[in-house]
Amino acid sequence: VIIATRSSPLARWQAEAVARQLATIDLEIEFLMVTTEGDQDQSRQIQEMAGQGVFVKEVQRAVLEGRADVAVHSAKDLMSSPTAGLSLAGFLNRGDARDALIGASLGRLAHGATVATGSARRRSQLAHLRPDLNFVGLRGNIATRVAAVERDDIDAAVIALAALQRLELTDAVEQILSLEEMVPQVGQGAIAIECRDDDPASIERLQTITDDPTKRCVETERAYLAELGGGCELPVGAHACLQDGIIQLDAVLASPDGATVLRFQEQGRDTIALGKAVAQQLLANGGSALLEPSEGNR
Secondary structure: OEEEEEOOHHHHHHHHHHHHHHHOOOOOOEEEEEOOHHHHOOOOOHHHHOOOOOOOHHHHHHHHOOOOOEEEEEHHHOOOOOOOOEEEEEEOOOOOOOEEEEOOOHHHOOOOOEEEOOOHHHHHHHHHHOOOOEEEOOOOOHHHHHHHHHOOOOOEEEEEHHHHHHOOOHHHEEEEOOOOOOOOOOOOOOEEEEEEOOOHHHHHHHHHHOOHHHHHHHHHHHHHHHHHOOOOOOOEEEEEEEEOOEEEEEEEEEOOOOOOEEEEEEEEOOHHHHHHHHHHHHHHHHHHHHHHHHHHOO
């Protein structure tokens, strides 16, 4: 089996985690390293490329063209709508979906401190908690982002906790932000695996290594995002958890400046129906008004 993946240390870790699972069913594994648009374009911030699939399209193309059998992604990098010709067939057991502050905890940041993040979702929720904070962009691999807090002009940075754990960089963590403080990105902490939809052998293999609770939770979060619209440019987050067959979805939709942060929580059993219902609830309770100026600026 040939696994297509980006070549960053985190992407390689994720691909190797999938390889270890596939090796348990007596498969020989090879890797195909792919450079994506997001890797090449270091000038734009992540928030400027949100929803465009800039970290996945070239990896997906390798599978569609037959150069690889499966594609491994950070689930949060996937577009909200399915990719024609591919099946989102597998998910490994999810890591910690929360975000982490490095450099300083929220309580220790001085008034007017500068926090580095390229994410509109993180920026808006932090600004809601601490309107005095200033923000600058942050790009590069995880080690580069961790090193950014050594600069004189940056006091702290926000990074996905799962990434720090996987690369054994948790010594840098000053605070793990609770789900109440910051709703994660859709799919954060989850490793997604795609194959061609006309490749039943790969689909079957991926189903054998799939963690079903993770699959159901990420499906719920993605249904929420899809209902908002793939072109939604507002800060958006969602986190689902599963207990005793019941999915609880906590979602956020915010203004870029953090002045308005709308949250809603609901429970259900049907992944798609729950995601859609929460999106509709947020849109009905102020979300549509937030979207109107966003749409006008496109």
